[in-house]
Amino acid sequence: MDFEEVLLEVRHLHKDYGNGPVLEDVSFQVHKGEVIVIIGPSGCGKSTLLRCINGLEEIVSGGIWLDGEAVGKDKAKWREVRQKVGMVFQNYDLFPHMTVIDNILLGPVKVQKREKKKAEEEAEKLLERVGLLDKKKAYPRQLSGGQKQRVAIVQALIMKPELMLFDEVTAALDPEMVREVLDVMLELAKGGSTMLIVTHEMQFARAVADRIIFLDEGRIAETGLPEAFFDQPKTERACRFLDTFLF
Amino acid sequence: MDTAFISEYAPLYIEAAGVTLWLGSLGILLALAVGLFCSFIQYFRIPVLRYIASAYIELSRNTPLLVQLFFLYFGLPKLGISLSSEVCAVVGLSFLGGGYMAEAFRSGFQAVEKGQMEAGLSLGLSSGQIMRYIVFPQALSVSVPALCANVVFLLKETSVFSAVALADLMYVAKDLIGLYYKTEEALFMLVAAYLIILLPVSVLAAALERRLRYAGFGN
Ligand SMILES: Nc1ncnc2c1ncn2[C@@H]1O[C@H](COP(=O)(O)OP(=O)(O)OP(=O)(O)O)[C@@H](O)[C@H]1O
Ligand SMILES: [Mg+2]
Numbered sequence: 001m002d003f004e005e006v007l008l009e010v011r012h013l014h015k016d017y018g019n020g021p022v023l024e025d026v027s028f029q030v031h032k033g034e035v036i037v038i039i040g041p042s043g044c045g046k047s048t049l050l051r052c053i054n055g056l057e058e059i060v061s062g063g064i065w066l067d068g069e070a071v072g073k074d075k076a077k078w079r080e081v082r083q084k085v086g087m088v089f090q091n092y093d094l095f096p097h098m099t100v101i102d103n104i105l106l107g108p109v110k111v112q113k114r115e116k117k118k119a120e121e122e123a124e125k126l127l128e129r130v131g132l133l134d135k136k137k138a139y140p141r142q143l144s145g146g147q148k149q150r151v152a153i154v155q156a157l158i159m160k161p162e163l164m165l166f167d168e169v170t171a172a173l174d175p176e177m178v179r180e181v182l183d184v185m186l187e188l189a190k191g192g193s194t195m196l197i198v199t200h201e202m203q204f205a206r207a208v209a210d211r212i213i214f215l216d217e218g219r220i221a222e223t224g225l226p227e228a229f230f231d232q233p234k235t236e237r238a239c240r241f242l243d244t245f246l247f
Numbered sequence: 248m249d250t251a252f253i254s255e256y257a258p259l260y261i262e263a264a265g266v267t268l269w270l271g272s273l274g275i276l277l278a279l280a281v282g283l284f285c286s287f288i289q290y291f292r293i294p295v296l297r298y299i300a301s302a303y304i305e306l307s308r309n310t311p312l313l314v315q316l317f318f319l320y321f322g323l324p325k326l327g328i329s330l331s332s333e334v335c336a337v338v339g340l341s342f343l344g345g346g347y348m349a350e351a352f353r354s355g356f357q358a359v360e361k362g363q364m365e366a367g368l369s370l371g372l373s374s375g376q377i378m379r380y381i382v383f384p385q386a387l388s389v390s391v392p393a394l395c396a397n398v399v400f401l402l403k404e405t406s407v408f409s410a411v412a413l414a415d416l417m418y419v420a421k422d423l424i425g426l427y428y429k430t431e432e433a434l435f436m437l438v439a440a441y442l443i444i445l446l447p448v449s450v451l452a453a454a455l456e457r458r459l460r461y462a463g464f465g466n
Contacts, residue, residue, distance in 0.1 A: 054369055083371040093366035097384050106380060107370040159370065 003031030003210075006068075007194050008053065008163055013062035015048055015218075022048050024218045026062070030163065030196060035189045037197045037205040037226075040215035041241055046198040047090075049215070050165045053196070054087045067162065083111060086156030087165040090172055092148035094140040100127070100151050101136045107159045119158065126154040130184050146177030150184055157188075164188070166197045202245050206230055214238050252432050256423060260440050263419040268444060270333060270413075271405045274340025275398055281341055282348025289349075290356045290382075291374075300349070307346030313407045315339045320411040332413040336405070344401045351397055355390030356382065388459050395452030402445055416440050 008030040015023040023045045030036055038046050051057040053064060055071070055078035064071050071081045094103050101123060108119040127133045130150040140148055149169050156164060166185065170178040182204050189195060189208050199205055205212065205226065212229040214222040214237075222235045233239045285300040307315075319335040330338070359382050367377035409418035420437040424430050 056365055056368060079371050079373065082369055085369075087369040089362065089366070089369075091362055093360070093362040095363065095366070095381055095385075097388065106372070110376055110380065111371040155370070 003034045005032040007032045009065040011063050014060040022218050032194055033192050035195045035208055035210050037209040038213045038215055044215045045218045046215055047167050050167050054085050055081055083159055084162045086159055086161035088152045088156055088169045090168045092152050094148055096140050099137050104155050104158055123158055126157055145173045146180045149181045164193055164195045168198050249432050252429050259419050260436050263416045264440050267405050267415045270336050271402050274337045275401050277341035278344025278348050281345030282352055285349035286352035304346040304349050307343050312343045312404045313410055315342055316411050332411045335411045336408045336413050347397045351390045351393035355386030358389040359385045391459050392456045399449055
């Protein structure tokens, strides 16, 4: 597959929380329509990287460009950026005091000032796509973990983001619910969404990724096509990491 | 018991109950506003102001209302500021109540998970919108029992208003006892008056709590 247009560019990104570097000199590009999976050992900085891209963490140095626009340090721009970047977290942070439909409509109506009726129609279509139209009026507490994550994906999608970030969205789920969430993501990938996915599901990574980024101790240790990376990892760290997934 | 006495002086109590209720409600509303304001300051960790807010909360919660009223009514005139009994009562009650209400709101804010703020931010909501649509509604539902308890507590505290020469229920009762030595009747009417004011408030508060608990967002 050829990707021409660069959507996201991260260049020489450094980040620390005050006790040693967490991300060091991280540079990569994401093209429009590309699906990149970031893998790496626990604590290597995967979440931090996504949080920096979504402006939830301030970066120390380096820069982030979205659509050619620098968004690195200008705080005033973060609200705009966040509308273009959808994020789904590990711990399905839906708003517990709102129904599913109200959760989904909050962004389009209050942030994007879209007409409620139209947004609702769209929300219903998206809910249908993830198989949850019948849960429209339910509260998050009445949903399973997998259902909550699918709602969270709809909540991000309805903003029509140019880039979707997924941070271990299946890590807190029971095994039998992992599949239903991954299927939704796979379908999005096929539909041409640009996605940056952090996951520990290696089979899924292989199936969905156009490119793999292997992060180790805050640095990009290796990057490559999924087949190449999984079958013949170049670095010793990647070999050892992949070994931990074999029995 | 002298029922003729009771029916003769009941109107005095009704009038005094009106004073207690009116000044009490005003003080409580102001206390809610002060408490909310302080808890916002603490929630957003506004520099300098947050320390002033915590100092105020400690001061208001750790001094008796009677002392606060004496300060307002007898102390301030020495500094050239004279306030009427009514103003002293309302200011005193909201000063005391503000600290308690701030604590009630704070416990509500603390109960809201940190991830909620980030989920709101990542949707592109402003911090004002996050407060209004996400954090505050959740915090409020947690705070309601404590807020209601504070309302009842503050209404009871109004019984020291008479110390600053305010013609409230306590004042009328003391007056009648002093004038006619009808201690039993005067006290009976006093207790009855407070019960008539406070019971409905307590019942209402309990109903509100129950509704919140069982409405529980799909629980
Ligand atoms: N808010 C924070 N304050 C201080 N240190 C932090 C903070 N968040 C993360 N860290 C540290 O930064 C490093 C990277 O954390 P991060 O959460 O990005 O790792 P991760 O790759 O997502 O790990 P996992 O796979 O376990 O989710 C870790 O050493 C972590 O302890
Ligand atoms: Mg993580």
